[in-house]
Amino acid sequence: MKSYSIVLILTVLYSIVSCGLTSEQLTKTLKQSKSKLLPINDENFENILNGKRDYHIVVFLTSESSQINCVLCHEIAPEFRIIADSWFKDHPNGIEINQEELEKNNDSSKNIYFFKSEFMESKKFFSLLQLNNIPKIFYFPPTKSNAANTFLKEKQEYQFFQGDHKSLMLNWIQDLTGHKLNLYIPINQTKLIVHILIGFFTMFFIKRYRSYVFIALQSKISWSIISLVTALLFTTGYMFNKIRGSPYVIEHQDGRTEYILPGQQNQLGIETQIMSFLYGILSVLVIVLIKRAPEIKNPSVSLILVVVVSALIFILFSLLLSIFGLKGIGFPYRFIRFF
Known part of the structure; x- marks a missing residue:
């Protein structure tokens, strides 16, 4: 039953993403999905990126395949996921837009949706973007154009620099969207337990062998x-x-x-x-x-x-x-x- 439920959820998710999408549909999809990174691939990228969009899109193009062995992909993936989760935590119901803001066409009043594209499932999409290396992060702004493949001219690419990737990507997204994003870094339970155990055994060792520790310190x-x-x-x-x-x-x-x-x-x-x-x-x-x-x-x-x-x-x-x-x-x- 558990496997069946997972398959059913994935099927519903795919059917929603593969059709023409509105901001409300994407928000509903995010609520039903554990991951706040929606999939984009050869089957659905045209429906997502072509046509009018009243929201911001940020796409992480990567590969988890052992054949490609992209080290930077594995390094960036959790950082990008933290940003996506942080945005959803502050906006679980999306951004409610009133009529006045809608008439002003203010980009800062529009939602942001984060997508992840796996190379093995998106070879046509990667080829269309003319990618020679990965990972890549692209931003696609809201648009009123109905022309095919307009998104290729509208995209903006994130440049990878040395430093804290979370902060660098966060600032880049804030500058492009006009939104203020808060960052919520989850507690690493494994790391916390390891540190507690190290602290406990260190104190036990110092107390048990304090005479030797005192000699070593001198x-x-x-x-x-x-x-x-x-x-x-x-x-x-x-x-x-x-x-x-x-x-x-x-x-x-x-x-x-x-x-x-x-x-x-x-x-x-x-x-x-x-x-x-x-x-x-x-x-x-x-x-x-x-x-x-x-x-x-x-x-x-x-x-x-x-x-x-x-x-x-x-x-x-x-x-x-x-x-x-x-x-x-x-x-x-x-x-x-x-x-």
Whole structure:
């Protein structure tokens, strides 16, 4: 019975969306649907986008197919869904338009509807829009035109920039529609439970082993390690990544994965880890070379240690210079050229 009910709801939803739609019909559809992102595909896009519309449309074009493996699609999807859910939460019955506003034809008095288009179900639609890559977000304003495919000339595209995608998309939609949108970010129940458990076990551990914790807090070695790790993270761009919301890595559609971006104004999350690791290992090697090697009484062992450590420093510093060459165009210095 549950499966039958789901099929029935989807059938009703499809039958409504695939015909000529008014704002009232879309509002009714949203109330009956769990998702506030209505589907748009090859079967219904002409009925939705062609002809007169007395509402705003925002379409998210994406793909969840494992064959395409669109990383940015998966990253943007939950952000876009939060905006759609937030709008519906404030306007569950749509915007009621009085006669005076209707005569003024004020776009800010019109509803906004959010759609999602899956590539595997919308190849004709994607081809008509002449898309070479995804994801894409398009805005289609209210229109009085009855001409076919007028929406192709009227659409406006969202430009993806680094940062908080929710805030950037929200500002873009507000500027185009004239509406003020409130953002309601749902509580991540799993994350909340994990944090509660971590807090509980941390307090339990501190109480149970407080004598050892007290010794560790007084240890110079502990504070040295914490200080060193913190200094390495912050000098290699940790806050840069946090402020700009940099992705961890970039995966391309052809299967390539970028770990280091050229240019001094671009940086990935993994770059911070790579640079921290290199600086950390080089620091340890220099300490070993200066402090530990002279303490070895056996001349042969001391010589071998110095040669091995010096060779590792030379190799790792060569790698560091090669990375500098990628980040700074025209950086001339190299030892071993890694790339």
